[in-house]
Amino acid sequence: MKDRKTHQGRQTTDVMPNQEGTDQAKRQRGGPGPMGGHPGPRIGMPVERAKDFKGTLRRLLTYLRPHKVQLIAVFLMAVLSTLFTILSPKIMGLATTSLFEGVKARFGGAEEAWIDFGYLAKILMILIALYVLSSIFAYLQQYLMAGITQRTVYEMRQQVNQKLSRLPLRYFDSRTHGETLSRITNDVDNISNTLQQSVTQLITSLITIIGVVIMMLVISPWLTLVCLLTLPLSAVVTMVIAKRSQGYFMGQQRSLGELNGHVEEMYAGQQIIKVFGREQRSIERFDEINEQLYEYGWKAQFISGIIMPLMGFIGNISYVLISVVGGLQVFWGRIAIGDVQAFIQYARQFSQPITQAANIANVIQSAIASAERVFELLDEEEEQAADAAAGRKTSILDKNAVKGAVSFQNVRFGYKPDDVLMEDLSFDVQPGQTIAIVGPTGAGKTTIVNLLMRFYDVSGGRITIDGRDIREYDRGSYRSVFGMVLQDTWLFNGTIRDNIAYGREGASEEEVIQAAVAAHADHFIRTLPDGYDTVLNEEASNISQGQKQLLTIARAILADPRILILDEATSSVDTRTEIYIQRAMETLMKGRTSFVIAHRLSTIRSADRILVMNKGRIIEQGTHDELLQQGGFYAELYNSQFTAKSQRQAI
Template sequence: MARPIRGMVQSPTERSRDFKGSAIRLLKRLTPQRGMTAAVILLGVGGIVLGVIGPRILGHATDLLFNGVIGRELPAGLTKEEAIAAARTRGDNAFADLLSGMNVVPGRGVDFGAVGRTLLLALGLYLLAALMVWLQARLLNVVVQRTMVALRSDVEDKLHRLPLSYFDTRQRGEVLSRVTNDVDNVATSLSMTISQLLTSLLTVVAVLAMMLTISPLLTLLAVVTVPLSLYVTREIARRSQRLFVAQWANTGRMTAHIEETYSGFTLVKTFGHRAQAEETFRQRNDDVYHASRGAQFFSGLVGPATTFIGNLSYVAVAVVGGIQVATGQITLGSIQAFIQYVRQFNQPLTQVAGMYNTLQSGIASAERVFDLLDAEEESPDPARAFPTARESGERPGGVRVEFDHVDFAYRPGTPVIEDLSLVAEPGSTVAIVGPTGAGKTTLVNLLMRFYDVDSGRILIDGVDIATVSRESLRSRIGMVLQDTWLFGGTICDNIAYGRPDADEDEVIEAARAAYVDRFVHTLPDGYDTRVSDDGGNISAGEKQLITIARAFLARPQLLILDEATSSVDTRTELLVQHAMVELRRDRTSFIIAHRLSTIRDADQILVMEDGRIVERGSHAELLARHGEYWAMAQA
């Protein structure tokens, strides 16, 4: 069977190809929720503004207390100017400078009523700000989850539009990791980073404005270290970014290995590959560990580095501010509020730096998801459609199938099918035999339009299948594969998958025709017996019979049997062959098989080798020629 080798995975990307572009593209996915996003922003602005006003109010309360304490120590009846002059007269210039910057009334103590009202106002503002932040978080969670629902839907829809070649050249676990791990990581990162970035940006702007109203000089000291923080963050991010990309690429490889190991667990145990599987897992796990450790280590340096740099400005503000209070240039409450603002100013920068690893991890995952969404899809379907089997009815004699000088290659320069022509007359059975890799299954893939031909045509009843939609084409075809697959559910559900609108009597009729009914009654719940996703709780032959019953129920006009009896024993095969005779009645059928007993009664047998038909004829005719078919029969 000529087809691409599964497990061909591209090597992990060394670094993100477009970090900025991927981040912008991710944010654009929030636009359908623009109304709620605007509400989130407005609530964020309101909460931040109220939160930023708080330190000024608390600073005013401090001034009231300090003014009262100092005023109580001064003689009553003096004015502020007289108290300052008296202090200078006795040589206490430092106290005089301090008084000059205060709103003190000599002889008046602390106005506890005013202090209480001020503190209640601050408390009310903080409570209102907390309520707004809570509402913002609730709405943001809704926005993010709705965005992720849309992203998952886009990924699911994309998977159904991808060609079979996409899955043939990638490990299933790698694709699964993008659909699950990466999408979940994007959701986590988005919910965390949007809130942090929005809050941090608004906080920096609001705090900067408040600091400027208090002291431009102190504000300059507070922001002078910001460029240095940004430079350090950028340099560390450059080193950690490629490690996050490698982390999620390695996670995909590890998931692929786990999926393959547990899907084929019986084979792993049978052939004694447990040690090798565990060693491969350890290697994959170590790759994830080293990439994750490196990424987290470098990104973890951002927080301490920016905190240290921010503390330099904090110390400078404390020293210069203390001098300004002592010289009367600023009040004690104002410098208290300013120091709080410095903390509030540095905190968002530190938070953004600290969660930058989450942002990079999310963008790395988003890029992998976008790669899947940007993958080349199947060629667009024409609007023209075949009538479905139920619309056209079961036409006596089946359909006419013609391959007209077909060429095909999975990879350019490596042809699999070359200049192949054949005709299957209506109602006839065509058997295809040949060694592994001869192109038998490829022929079926082309007929189903899982792949499109490179040149030539495939016609059904004179209609080029490339000119009709794939859905309408496949609705006329029934297929039983060598690799059986059952879905999680009951046996009845699995048979009805061939025609979901079938009633129970039709399902049982199909089961009897495929000899499923013979063993179903030995099961505890009969047709309601549940099977696992891979049918692991029933035998391989029984799984094959269920898939044959599924084809019976679908009532196709064209039937394809790809080694459909390879998993059944000789006695069961005899029963299935009788069922096949009935199934093939009034249908054009293609049978791929190695057992001569399966194809002996075919109207036409094609012997393929290296993508070409080397012999064709009936069983008796081919034996009489003493050619390739005769040699196969003798073997």
């Protein structure tokens, strides 16, 4: 079992998505990336479905429950807006009938065609009023739904963000950053877009279908029967083509995800590609995937694209039949010509909401699947929940009262239940002692830190601080006792002053500068154009690796912890800077319990005690001189490093 790195735990408190994680999330979901993608589901395009549709839908509706009054208003607005639109063709038909009757009277022997312009003007004003009212209600509907959606998604994002700060480190260890970011960004955005657009469209489509059918039946049951005869044919054509195109859409998404991944990898590894002369192979691989994407893409687009022409063809057949039957009924005096015109308009309106409802159903399926993924994150076991499940009542630890005595007592632990890394591990640390932990990769060095910080809890035995089990303390107050400087630096997008002040809330300008001076960072900070106001970019790549490490050390100094954890804190700096940092650390560690993880053994010779670990066990312990005299594992490690250094100097 390989040793886990403590630096993974840094995301348990602060979530700062970066471009790399976002792109990775896009690849995992097969969504748009560097090469673009589809704006939304189309007919025949495969849709991610929820495992428990009904349960997830009920839970999602609980987020909307506080807004039920507004939702009722949205529903009423949608009904009114749609009804006014549906009534318009029938009223317009009255105008057509009036004009037809006037022209018919002229051809029937009247001296001149009699047209009631007053009646037509009245109908025109009614139509304008209906269209204006329909637009107003549609606007109000969208306005209200936008507020409901954003408040709902705001609450959901807030819950997700708070949840991330309460998740244990094992959650982040067992999942890629891209997967977690996908749930926070892509899935929540999918829910937002569906609530904003698709729900109102679905309501409008259903009301339109019902209203249009009612109006068609009012005008003529026979014409309605003619119109409905073509409906099964449209459904069969849609299902056959959608089934055929779905396979191509799936292949297209797979190829698109593969292409996005290839482009990102090649972009990130440009230096290595050029060093090894693999440009041509990279281009060839791109061409292979691109060709595959082209084959799937044009077939998917072509096959799904012929649905609308075929639907139009079937619709035209319906219009011809309606026109012929309607014309005969007008000739026989069973229906007014304006009603035939209105019916044709209704027939055109009838097919569109059916297609929309089918597409929206797919979109809602996808949104429920996204909600399910978000709820899975929200349902993950929290650190506090784990304490409650174990029946532990935690108390607040007073940082100022901590002396720093640490004891591992018969500790048993494994990252997996069936794979034990540590068995019966015991050692004691007195207040103010400096303990160095050394050993090969995977020996369990960083695991000790993970357990000490309660990123993981022991499976057996216990760990105590000043004689009390650490599981009896609230995790937040307990971790405030520690200061950490890791091998992998973490700095956020902000000024240097803000990054140092991150170590202690409310730190003054003078305290920040004192911490920087103690860490030997003040000099290089003042040489920057903006000094302490210099803004670090997202990767903090506008300063060197050594300078980044100095800032993290200054941050730890400012925190004024009772217990220090240094994980290869000087590994990224030059020899001269390392000497300065060692002096600063010696001053900082005075009177504080310190744990130092090191591979360069020359940096830990002054430690009070050195624990030599291998395969999760302490195989040797003592001072530097004592371990050298024993001539065991530590002596072998130390001499091998010393010999290798001498050989490099000789070369």
